[in-house]
Amino acid sequence: MSDNRIYTDRDCVETGSGCSLKGKVVVLKESALEAGFGRQLYYCTGGNGANGNALGKSVFLVNLKNGEFERCTRDHVLGVLKPELLPDEEKLQLSQIRPPGALPLENHEPQYSGYSFLEDGRYAAGVWLCNEKEAMEYVEMQKPYQHRIMLCDRNDFCVWEVRCGMQVYPPQEKLDEMREGLVENPGPMQL
Incomplete structure (x- = not known):
């Protein structure tokens, strides 16, 4: 189950501040877990930090475990998950x-x-x-x-x-x- 897996940059199709996040499943860094986020996989709905090379920092997310809306800063985001790695339960929530x-x-x-x-x-x-x-x-x-x-x-x-x-x-x-x-x-x- 995805709850136990730790996703890394090797699991992403894009990483870094240059990638656009809006409309994609994103992976939060391990440091975000330490900052209080309970999971790594979220769907990005926007925010002024969701564009590539954004000047803003806010990223709006939907938790792919429970469907709740959350917000993080761009520096908590590792990158965009490879679509084939999205687990079935998260696909159903998406x-x-x-x-x-x-x-x-x-x-x-x-x-x-x-x-x-x-x-x-x-x-x-x-x-x-x-x-x-x-x-x-x-x-x-x-x-x-x-x-x-x-x-x-x-x-x-x-x-x-x-x-x-x-x-x-x-x-x-x-x-x-x-x-x-x-x-x-x-x-x-x-x-």
């Missing part, structure tokens, strides 16, 4: 995170639900997504880490599926048309 900047569910009607599946078929509850932009962002944030990602509409029909990082439904041409439509016309559109 699948429950809505994209950074997602609209509040209290004021907006969800149009989609996002699901991410482990290779053995396990998955956690779906995540509500309010519009096409959030749906696409959910897929992009999950793609490096999840075996299978599926978006369903309000009627629970599959409208988008990705397996092993490759899109299987709808065909790529249809997705390109949808993305182009979102840029040219940010109004409602059918996914």
Whole structure:
């Protein structure tokens, strides 16, 4: 189980102050554990220290054990975890995170639900997504880490599926048309 493992720079695809952290699973240094952080693996949602060569220090995180929001300083971060090293339990917790900047569910009607599946078929509850932009962002944030990602509409029909990082439904041409439509016309559109 990942609780006992100590991750090092060899487990990271990028390290140092030059790497961007936002939207990625990050590894905290061992010194962060000594400073009171109980784990090393977190999902970075942003902060003025999350960009490469950032002038700020704050990094906003989601704990991949319990889903709670936390904050650390950039110097506590070792780097970005290699996606293939993310343990299954943390993948399931990651699948429950809505994209950074997602609209509040209290004021907006969800149009989609996002699901991410482990290779053995396990998955956690779906995540509500309010519009096409959030749906696409959910897929992009999950793609490096999840075996299978599926978006369903309000009627629970599959409208988008990705397996092993490759899109299987709808065909790529249809997705390109949808993305182009979102840029040219940010109004409602059918996914």
